[in-house]
Amino acid sequence: MLRPHSYACGRWIAPGDTATDITGPVTGQVIAKAGGAALDMQAMLDHARGTGGPALRALGFHDRARMLKALAGYLDERKEQLYALNTLTGATRRDGWVDIDGGINTMGLFASKGRREMPDGQIYIEGDVEMLSRKGTFLGQHIAVPLQGVAVQINAFNFPVWGMLEKLAPALLAGVPSIVKPATQTCYLTEACVRMIIDSDILPEGALQLVIGRTGDLLDRLGAQDVVAFTGSAETALMLRGNPSLTRHSTRFMAEQDSLNASILGPDAGPESAEFALFIKEAVAEITTKAGQKCTATRRLIVPAEWMEAVGDALGAKLSAVSTGNPAADGVRMGALASHAQKADVLARLTQLRTEARLIFGDPASMTLVDADPEQAFLPPMLLACDDPDAARIVHEIEAFGPLSTLMPYRDTAHAAALANRGGGSLVSSLFTADPDVARQIVLDSAAWHGRIYINNAVSASESTGHGSPLPHMIHGGPGRAGGGEELGGVRAVLHYMQRSAIQGSPDMLSAITDTWVHGSAQSTSPAHPFQRTFTEIRIGETIHTDARTVTLEDIEHFARFTGDTFYAHMDEDAARANPFFPGRVAHGYLLLSFAAGLFVQPDPGPVLANTGLNALSFQKPVSPGDSIRVALTCKRKTRRTDSYGEVAWNATLTNQDDEQVAQYELLTMVAFERA
Ligand code: NAP
Secondary structure, eight states, rough: BBBOEEEEEEEOOOOTTTOOOEEEETTTTEEEEEEEOOOOOHHHHHHHHIIIIHHTTTTTTTHHHHHHHHHHHHHHHHHHHHHHHGGGGGOHHHHHIIIIIHHHHHHHHHHHHHHHHHHSSSOEEEEEEEEESSSSEEEEEEEEEEEESSEEEEOOOOOHHHHHHHHOOOOHHTTTEEEEEEOOGHHHHHHHHHHHHHHHOSSTTTTTEEESSSSSSTGGGGTTTOOOEEEOOOOHHHHHHHHHHHHHHHHEEEEEOOEEEEEEOOOOOOSSHHHHHHHHHHHHHHHGGGGGTTOOOOOEEEEEGGGGHHHHHHHHHHHHHHHHETTTSSSSOOOOOOOHHHHHHHHHHHHHTTTEEEEEEOOOTSSEEEEEOTTOOOOHHHHHHOTTTTTTOOOHHHHSSSSSSEEEEEEEHHHHHHHHTTTTTTTTTEEOOOOOOHHHHHHHHGGGGBBBBBOTTTTTTTOOOOTTOOOOSSSOOGGGGGGSEEEESSSHHTTTEEEEEEEEEEEHHHHHTTSOOTTHHHHHHHHHHSGGGGGGTTOEEEEEOOOOOOOOHHHHHHHHHOOOOOOOHHOOHHHHHHSTTOOSSSSOHHHHHHHHHHHOOOSSSSEEEEEEEEEEEEEEEEOOTTOOOEEEEEEEEEOOSSSSEEEEEEEEEEEEEOOOOEEEEEEEEEEESSSO
């Protein structure tokens, strides 16, 4: 008998006298007792806000990203313990891969995005400096800082590990402590994962707490700096987001709800095409993975009217090969639903769907199961067909959260998009086509209704990730019916746990706040050539001014011959003059860059290891033969990359003999922490 504990204020708390029995979906036996503990919600909030939050905020983004990396590694080494519990939820090992490995990989991806795309500090800089004054003494910069409250994360039963980690990782990266509340039915798997995280001792005290069972008055106690991230049904979301306390304090509420996701077979994708085969393959995967209990699962299959029958036959053939039964048995592809209640709910909704659609494959009354009792929470894969989807309502509105999908015909692409949009807002819609015009038209007609549009064809088939897989790089969420929320999507996910603030002030103020040299802020003279200074020694704002170099016509011609770039603006005086941008023959922009390097580089071996790139290059004024150029090189930003070197970004400004700016760019170098 499992007894999942809550974790509050640094202590594990056992289920109380009023704990709920959790019945296993495969055996029908009680497998766990959960909830019923008397948790002091205010004490948990105080612990998160007073201990966890300050400890997390004392770290920078990269420190927190390293923490996530360590956590992902720790969980990965112990994941078999999670897989051992996975089958109790009714899921096969393959289903568990999406949940367990999928969750750990998501955490790993946030670790790497945190280090690659966020600063090595405590303030996230969003966008460019805005010029708010003519002389440049008053500027603006958008930044984001961690919220000073707590993230309450309420999850659905279907992904007990991924559902937690995909919310926890961005919240931790942002610097916000979490209180996690898993769905009771599968909470023992979430608890096992939380135990590992706590045992790892990687997180600071108070960064993560766990509520098993009811949340009591937790939501009533939330305020302006807190966030609720909810995943579950539309009804629960509606009830929770209506909490007056959340409204009073404008507490952020993000919802990921159920949705009636669609998959469209393109008008070009006839029964012999590769796209037709792909459509069938993915539809079968969506119906059977996790026994259809995926928020992204395809509920509506929208196909050209003339191929309704061919699609029905092809799907039926594939579905009949899916072995269903005990998720632990060899060869079983589809396991049980998560609970008997879930099975009853799906059957009730199937009855409603059958008022508008014919059941053309699968029969819950006569199932063939491997090593399993049909009385338990099993259902067969099922397919319905709705012949008049325009007149229908239920097929576009009722989500049966189980292994079934409804086939429906369309006339043309506009009709297909309109049917997909009838879901009222979805997480993902997919399209199988080889025709870019079809793809563009469907996207134009329907992207406003879908959080993600997944297009697959023969070109992308072998590497595509599947209709139903939310990827940490891409947003997961959708408008309307899908909850209007947004999760994942790289750094976007982290920003949900942060406050954006517009900072206005002088260049020096902005530079000090953002730890980034801003045009117009102080430039100090470098005590030695910057290429001879270590990463640690170099200071933001440190600048060298080079000597001047005259650019001659011989230089331009030599460069043209040497590189093969004999564009007329460099070689033909009359043609160059006729060009509205040039006064006559001008130097190549790349010649200027090369001369600039020749001016500022210090050639001896030293701490500078490599030039790794160049950003935001602009050529602002032509350089004519006889002009001279010089360079001001200023340290703009420093980012630690490893324990032995970091990236230094330099602002390079090229000016001519009249002090006019002719070019500007950001130069990236890797610089060692110590001299060799
Ligand atoms: P649910 O019944 O709405 O429950 C979701 C979560 O809310 C559970 O943790 C539940 O806890 C909790 N909850 C319920 N009442 C609450 C209350 N008064 N206060 C605080 N928490 C409360 O949904 P579910 O049955 O677990 O999940 C299935 C649904 O989730 C499907 O409709 C599916 O489409 C949707 N879903 C959406 C996504 C997405 O990303 N958009 C992902 C997965 C699932 P208890 O279990 O303790 O009641």
